[in-house]
Amino acid sequence: MSDQLDFRIKKYNLDKENKKGEFVLYWVQTGLRIDYNFALKLAIKESNRLNLPLLVYFALKENKYANLRQYAFLKQGILELKKNLRQIGANFLVQKVDSFSDILKVAKRASVLIADFGYLRGQRYWRSFLIKKLDLPVFLVENDTFAPVILVAKNKVPYAFLIKKKILSFIPKLSDRFELESLRNKTELFNQSNSEIEQQFKMLRLDKKVFKTKFIGGETQACQILSEFIFKKLVYYKKFRSSPDKDFQSNLSPYLHFGFISPVKIVYEVLKNYSIDDENVQAFFNELLVWRELARNFVYFERNYDNWKGLPFWSIKTLDDHKNDKRDYVYSLEELEEGKTHDKYWNACQKEMLLTGKMHNYMRMYWAKKVIEWSLNWRQAYKWLVYLNDKYELDGRDPNGYLGIAWSFGCFDRPWRERKIFGKVRYMNEKGLERKFDMEKYLQKIAELEKNS
Numbered sequence: 001m002s003d004q005l006d007f008r009i010k011k012y013n014l015d016k017e018n019k020k021g022e023f024v025l026y027w028v029q030t031g032l033r034i035d036y037n038f039a040l041k042l043a044i045k046e047s048n049r050l051n052l053p054l055l056v057y058f059a060l061k062e063n064k065y066a067n068l069r070q071y072a073f074l075k076q077g078i079l080e081l082k083k084n085l086r087q088i089g090a091n092f093l094v095q096k097v098d099s100f101s102d103i104l105k106v107a108k109r110a111s112v113l114i115a116d117f118g119y120l121r122g123q124r125y126w127r128s129f130l131i132k133k134l135d136l137p138v139f140l141v142e143n144d145t146f147a148p149v150i151l152v153a154k155n156k157v158p159y160a161f162l163i164k165k166k167i168l169s170f171i172p173k174l175s176d177r178f179e180l181e182s183l184r185n186k187t188e189l190f191n192q193s194n195s196e197i198e199q200q201f202k203m204l205r206l207d208k209k210v211f212k213t214k215f216i217g218g219e220t221q222a223c224q225i226l227s228e229f230i231f232k233k234l235v236y237y238k239k240f241r242s243s244p245d246k247d248f249q250s251n252l253s254p255y256l257h258f259g260f261i262s263p264v265k266i267v268y269e270v271l272k273n274y275s276i277d278d279e280n281v282q283a284f285f286n287e288l289l290v291w292r293e294l295a296r297n298f299v300y301f302e303r304n305y306d307n308w309k310g311l312p313f314w315s316i317k318t319l320d321d322h323k324n325d326k327r328d329y330v331y332s333l334e335e336l337e338e339g340k341t342h343d344k345y346w347n348a349c350q351k352e353m354l355l356t357g358k359m360h361n362y363m364r365m366y367w368a369k370k371v372i373e374w375s376l377n378w379r380q381a382y383k384w385l386v387y388l389n390d391k392y393e394l395d396g397r398d399p400n401g402y403l404g405i406a407w408s409f410g411c412f413d414r415p416w417r418e419r420k421i422f423g424k425v426r427y428m429n430e431k432g433l434e435r436k437f438d439m440e441k442y443l444q445k446i447a448e449l450e451k452n453s
């Protein structure tokens with residue numbers, strides 16, 4: 001049974017050595033946790049092998065839509081990580097940087113660099129840059145998937161069902177145990193206080209209009225949310241996960257996005273309490289393992305993962321065939337952003353996102369479909385959806401978001417009966433919502449949120 005580490009590591013510059021290295025460096029970006037952190041596990045092993053102290057380094061950089069919501073959540077998790085790393089004897093340094101190239105200065109002093117593997121364009125660019133510029137071994141560790149992307153498929157997978165069996169086949173093959181060696185060299189290199197970390201965060205230029213929400217960041221909170229899900233919600237997951245008027249989703253996506261929890265941990269915690277044959281477990285794993293890992297496959301193999309050029313030929317053609325169809329409603333980006341359309345359900349879900357940073361899954365599909373319907377130019381609708389999703393969702397800027405938006409335009413789906421504007425791309429309407437769910441209750445839920453905001 002694999003201990004899950006070796007097959008997650010990609011090794012570079014093995015012929016290079018930095019004998020003057022002062023420490024083992026773990027550049028942490030997407031694995032902000034201790035438990036089931038395979039990159040940390042490797043970093044500790046290397047530190048023990050080389051008898052060098054371990055430095056865990058977080059480069060704090062503004063992203064495209066840097067806002068208070070995301071960075072307050074991140075800061076909570078970072079402060080907890082600092083405390084936990086100090087407990088095991090590792091050094092932790094948070095440094096505000098203007099560019100990830102600043103990591104080079106720190107990395108040049110290391111004897112070996114370990115980093116979380118990245119799937120998105122920018123993440124991959126900075127890793128290749130460091131590998132090229134550094135004269136020392138670099139190890140990238142796949143820390144964000146259950147099954148490593150490259151082992152699941154060698155190219156872009158067009159439908160979820162094609163990888164389902166392969167991904168699920170990893171469950172019995174992998175060990176459900178995760179243990180860290182104890183760190184032997186505990187030399188203190190830095191002793192950054194919480195207020196010094198806060199200072200680094202204060203240097204960020206954040207959009208404060210996108211305010212903090214009820215979600216609290218960090219590994220402890222992620223674990224609490226997981227146990228609440230396992231013990232109170234999972235039993236109803238299949239029946240109610242799609243109901244926006246209810247709360248039976250796990251709410252783990254912001255925690256997964258920031259790496260406060262590992263999908264591997266989630267799988268094995270679920271299986272400690274449920275059989276894999278349970279229908280709710282199967283429905284949950286279909287989202288967590290199949291769709292989530294399909295999203296990693298998508299962004300890894302499709303360079304146009306965040307724009308219309310990544311769509312299949314049939315959906316581009318059919319949307320173009322209908323580009324001149326009359327639109328009953330057309331809205332500007334500002335009207336959409338403020339949730340000022342004629343459609344009460346759409347406005348409600350847009351408000352849910354603005355107020356909580358997490359729109360319900362079913363409404364995300366409706367939300368995206370309507371923006372296509374109300375835009376004069378479907379290519380522009382694509383851009384607007386990426387913008388709104390990445391700016392307001394706490395789990396935004398994630399492969400799942402790029403997959404979800406691509407899906408709304410027909411990707412990973414099949415052609416349906418042809419109709420106006422959408423052509424053969426699947427269409428959704430408010431009647432469907434009303435037929436399936438208690439939409440009045442959903443509207444009340446959002447009205448309550450607005451009242452208390």
Ligand SMILES: Cc1cc2nc3c(=O)[nH]c(=O)nc-3n(C[C@H](O)[C@H](O)[C@H](O)COP(=O)(O)OP(=O)(O)OC[C@H]3O[C@@H](n4cnc5c(N)ncnc54)[C@H](O)[C@@H]3O)c2cc1C
Pocket residue numbers: 241249250251252253254256257287288289291292293295359360361362364365368389393395396397398400401402403404405407408
């Ligand atoms: C237009 C659109 C935009 C989306 N944007 C995002 C986004 O920015 N970030 C994001 O994480 N998800 C996104 N999704 C996917 C999905 O809506 C969310 O992952 C889910 O609602 C998160 O809530 P949860 O953790 O409570 O989900 P649960 O139902 O509890 O699912 C557990 C986990 O499975 C994964 N998952 C669930 N549904 C999907 C899915 N459809 N595709 C891929 N993975 C899935 C997530 O990691 C989620 O945390 C989007 C979907 C659509 C249609």
